[in-house]
Amino acid sequence: MTTHPATPAPDEGAQVQLDPQALEAVIAAPGERFRHDYLEVRGLRVEFDGFVAVDGVDLTVTQGDLRFLIGPNGAGKTTIVDAITGLARCSGSVQFGRVELVGKPAHQIVRAGVGRTFQTASVFDELSVLQNLDIAAGSRRGLPTLLRRRRSVPEEVEQALETIGLTALADSPAGVLAHGQKQWLEIGMLLVQDAHLLLLDEPVAGMSHAEREQTGLLLQRIGEQRTVVVVEHDMEFLRTFASSVTVLHQGRVLSEGTVAQVQADPKVVEVYLGRGAGARGSATEVE
Numbered sequence: 001m002t003t004h005p006a007t008p009a010p011d012e013g014a015q016v017q018l019d020p021q022a023l024e025a026v027i028a029a030p031g032e033r034f035r036h037d038y039l040e041v042r043g044l045r046v047e048f049d050g051f052v053a054v055d056g057v058d059l060t061v062t063q064g065d066l067r068f069l070i071g072p073n074g075a076g077k078t079t080i081v082d083a084i085t086g087l088a089r090c091s092g093s094v095q096f097g098r099v100e101l102v103g104k105p106a107h108q109i110v111r112a113g114v115g116r117t118f119q120t121a122s123v124f125d126e127l128s129v130l131q132n133l134d135i136a137a138g139s140r141r142g143l144p145t146l147l148r149r150r151r152s153v154p155e156e157v158e159q160a161l162e163t164i165g166l167t168a169l170a171d172s173p174a175g176v177l178a179h180g181q182k183q184w185l186e187i188g189m190l191l192v193q194d195a196h197l198l199l200l201d202e203p204v205a206g207m208s209h210a211e212r213e214q215t216g217l218l219l220q221r222i223g224e225q226r227t228v229v230v231v232e233h234d235m236e237f238l239r240t241f242a243s244s245v246t247v248l249h250q251g252r253v254l255s256e257g258t259v260a261q262v263q264a265d266p267k268v269v270e271v272y273l274g275r276g277a278g279a280r281g282s283a284t285e286v287e
């Protein structure tokens with residue numbers, strides 16, 4: 001069950017700048033152990049009081065693939081992300097980097113290199129942008145290191161700040177950021193916590209056109225070196241940036257392939273044409 005932020009789109013003309021060089025540095029950071037890792041989901045099943053929300057889902061996503069998960073409301077997209085990240089009890093197998101995640105508590109899944117964002121940004125509004133990043137970076141340091149007073153900003157935090165275009169706002173409270181900027185901060189937090197599987201739930205909801213473009217480019221670049229899965233309803237965004245798509249319907253995989261392949265799949269067209277009231281988008285979205 002999910003909610004969607006009703007945040008108004010920021011000014012379309014707002015200046016949006018992400019530094020490609022800084023991005024290169026941060027995404028190439030200490031990830032040797034994840035270099036050939038990929039997500040492999042087999043027979044994933046999630047049940048809520050007898051209701052099967054995810055019913056035997058298989059999913060393989062490799063590094064370098066920017067995978068979009070789509071499907072009508074209630075298809076099970078967010079529940080799959082919840083199951084992978086240890087927030088929903090599930091059966092089946094979820095492996096990342098050959099490490100089995102099913103049955104592990106959420107904090108161990110984070111330590112295995114898995115990070116996610118939520119539909120509503122979950123940054124600490126009262127803390128500065130820098131402090132939010134610092135805390136995320138601290139999640140992979142031991143407690144003594146975390147408590148030790150440091151004279152300077154850690155390099156990976158500085159790079160992440162530049163990457164997400166928020167250097168000028170480093171000392172501002174995260175609460176004053178525009179919706180899009182909060183989403184970038186969250187992505188920056190995943191980068192500094194060394195997540196190598198990033199699961200992003202509707203990252204461009206409520207963003208302006210310019211912000212969507214920048215976010216897509218950011219995700220494409222991150223996806224070159226890390227494994228990225230995006231849950232999204234925005235079909236224009238998907239057509240522009242997805243390298244592959246998995247279509248879900250009623251907890252199962254309905255179709256999978258390139259954007260062109262799933263668009264041409266009669267099963268996909270039928271589900272979108274026959275969707276119930278309340279589903280977002282129009283029938284032409286998949287055509």
Ligand SMILES: Nc1ncnc2c1ncn2[C@@H]1O[C@H](COP(=O)(O)OP(=O)(O)OP(=O)(O)O)[C@@H](O)[C@H]1O
Nearest residue numbers: 001002048053071072073074075076077078079080
């Ligand atoms: N905690 C829960 N308890 C009971 N049912 C749930 C729970 N979470 C999700 N569901 C149900 O599981 C199904 C899948 O929900 P989910 O939020 O994963 O769908 P979704 O594809 O992400 O939808 P949306 O596009 O609307 O976000 C829905 O029928 C939903 O009502």
